[in-house]
Amino acid sequence: xxxxxxxxxxxxxxxxxxxxxxxxxxxxxxxxxxxxxxxxxxxxxxxxxxxxxxxxxxxxxxxxxxxxxxxxxxxxxxxxxxxxxxxxxxxxxxxxxx
Amino acid sequence: xxxxxxxxxxxxxxxxxxxxxxxxxxxxxxxxxxxxxxxxxxxxxxxxxxxxxxxxxxxxxxxxxxxxxxxxxxxxxxxxxxxxxxxxxxxxxxxxxxxxxxxxxxxxxxxxxxxxxxxxxxxxxxxxxxxxxxxxxxxxxxxxxxxxxxxxxxxxxxxxxxxxxxxxxxxxxxxxxxxxxxxxxxxxxxxxxxxxxxxxxxxxxxxxxxxxxxxxxxxxxxxxxxxxxxxxxxxxxxxxxxxxxxxxxxxxxxxxxxxxxxxxxxxxxxxxxxxxxxxxxxxxxxxxxxxxxxxxxxxxxxxxxxxxxxxxxxxxxxxxxxxxxxxxxxxxxxxxxxxxxxxxxxxxxxxxxxxxxxxxxxxxxxxxxxxxxx
Numbered sequence: 279x280x281x282x283x284x285x286x287x288x289x290x291x292x293x294x295x296x297x298x299x300x301x302x303x304x305x306x307x308x309x310x311x312x313x314x315x316x317x318x319x320x321x322x323x324x325x326x327x328x329x330x331x332x333x334x335x336x337x338x339x340x341x342x343x344x345x346x347x348x349x350x351x352x353x354x355x356x357x358x359x360x361x362x363x364x365x366x367x368x369x370x371x372x373x374x375x376x
Numbered sequence: 377x378x379x380x381x382x383x384x385x386x387x388x389x390x391x392x393x394x395x396x397x398x399x400x401x402x403x404x405x406x407x408x409x410x411x412x413x414x415x416x417x418x419x420x421x422x423x424x425x426x427x428x429x430x431x432x433x434x435x436x437x438x439x440x441x442x443x444x445x446x447x448x449x450x451x452x453x454x455x456x457x458x459x460x461x462x463x464x465x466x467x468x469x470x471x472x473x474x475x476x477x478x479x480x481x482x483x484x485x486x487x488x489x490x491x492x493x494x495x496x497x498x499x500x501x502x503x504x505x506x507x508x509x510x511x512x513x514x515x516x517x518x519x520x521x522x523x524x525x526x527x528x529x530x531x532x533x534x535x536x537x538x539x540x541x542x543x544x545x546x547x548x549x550x551x552x553x554x555x556x557x558x559x560x561x562x563x564x565x566x567x568x569x570x571x572x573x574x575x576x577x578x579x580x581x582x583x584x585x586x587x588x589x590x591x592x593x594x595x596x597x598x599x600x601x602x603x604x605x606x607x608x609x610x611x612x613x614x615x616x617x618x619x620x621x622x623x624x625x626x627x628x629x630x631x632x633x634x635x636x637x638x639x640x641x642x643x644x645x646x647x648x649x650x651x652x653x654x655x656x657x658x659x660x661x662x663x664x665x666x667x668x669x670x671x672x673x674x675x676x677x678x679x680x681x682x683x684x685x686x687x688x689x690x691x692x693x694x695x696x697x698x699x700x701x702x703x704x705x706x707x708x709x710x711x712x713x714x715x716x717x718x719x720x721x722x723x724x725x726x727x728x729x730x731x732x733x734x735x736x737x738x739x740x741x742x743x744x745x746x747x748x749x750x
Contacts, residue, residue: 287415287436287439290413291442321442321455323459324458329459330461335439335440338439375438
């Protein structure tokens with residue numbers, strides 16, 4: 279079980295109150311977590327990464343375990359604490375975006 | 377009967393959308409919102425054939441573009457398609473410094489629902505292109521003949537970005553569409569969007585090397601009266617212009633305006649020669665002259681203008697009125713509405729003779745549209 283924390287605007291858009299809990303098939307990576315997230319909440323497509331290139335939007339950051347994972351490869355395995363559900367995968371709007 | 381009718385004003389702001397409703401007297405207003413609080417709402421517009429179908433453009437720099445759709449007049453909304461992919465290899469336009477710059481989608485400035493089909497809607501976007509959906513905004517296809525017609529590499533952004541902000545559908549000819557781009561100019565198709573040509577003859581712009589070039593003009597807004605779609609009125613960066621031949625040629629009708637810089641222009645619902653502008657001091661001073669917020673009305677299709685001031689602030693007013701932030705209802709007498717960068721929405725129920733604010737402290741207003749409901 280992967281715990282995902284969405285930024286405020288996307289919680290509103292997806293009509294979710296708190297954390298999102300996702301079952302991810304296979305290896306948990308940024309890509310597989312975002313794929314699972316978009317599958318459950320199709321309205322989030324295009325809001326985190328480009329529809330076509332799948333590149334992270336510039337004002338979106340990914341944090342976990344007090345580390346900035348934004349510049350990791352989308353196929354890098356996520357930290358074991360995220361995979362176990364001990365720590366959440368944080369999707370954050372960059373401070374410059376507001 | 378005006379008393380039996382209702383009006384619904386759709387207001388897009390920097391931090392959400394608001395819906396203002398009144399009966400035909402237009403004296404007491406119900407304010408609903410913010411819808412999509414915190415998001416930039418560039419434009420909301422309803423289908424003329426299904427007034428409860430409303431389309432809205434929603435965006436933030438964090439998460440990009442969303443399109444929202446309502447089937448109940450804005451009471452509830454559902455997310456629609458937000459994938460705007462340019463057709464083919466997008467190519468380049470001129471960047472601010474004059475160098476080539478690739479086309480990049482940024483946002484939807486304007487949504488124009490079809491005059492006949494509630495599921496068909498056009499989107500004017502930045503970087504400038506025209507998209508169309510025929511499935512109620514689920515999927516979008518670019519009408520790429522506009523961007524690809526030849527002059528695209530010479531287009532350049534205005535201060536607000538290189539945006540396609542105006543879409544006028546000709547009610548008498550389903551193949552004819554007018555669009556305008558800052559700062560490329562006005563364009564027309566006569567075949568439903570397949571092929572396009574610039575319609576900028578007669579425009580003169582001192583900020584480009586060749587003042588009467590085919591493209592490069594910063595057109596701010598074009599308006600038409602549906603009963604006379606060959607007559608177009610234009611607020612350019614500077615100059616108020618008129619065309620009597622569907623844009624083939626333009627002549628200046630700024631006349632006695634205190635300044636001919638401005639953004640919006642609109643036409644009275646029942647008098648095709650009565651037009652409205654909001655003069656702004658200059659390109660470098662985006663506020664009204666002398667701190668007086670004045671709408672100017674011409675009853676002669678231009679050249680002769682009168683200031684409309686009753687109910688508008690006549691001292692220390694330094695707000696702007698953006699290009700999509702003026703609209704008219706179709707009641708008798710015609711209501712005129714505009715929103716300001718200071719968050720006021722003003723309404724006149726008597727064609728501009730007197731004004732009153734509907735609401736005074738919204739976020740900066742980006743767009744105003746009005747629906748007249750039975």
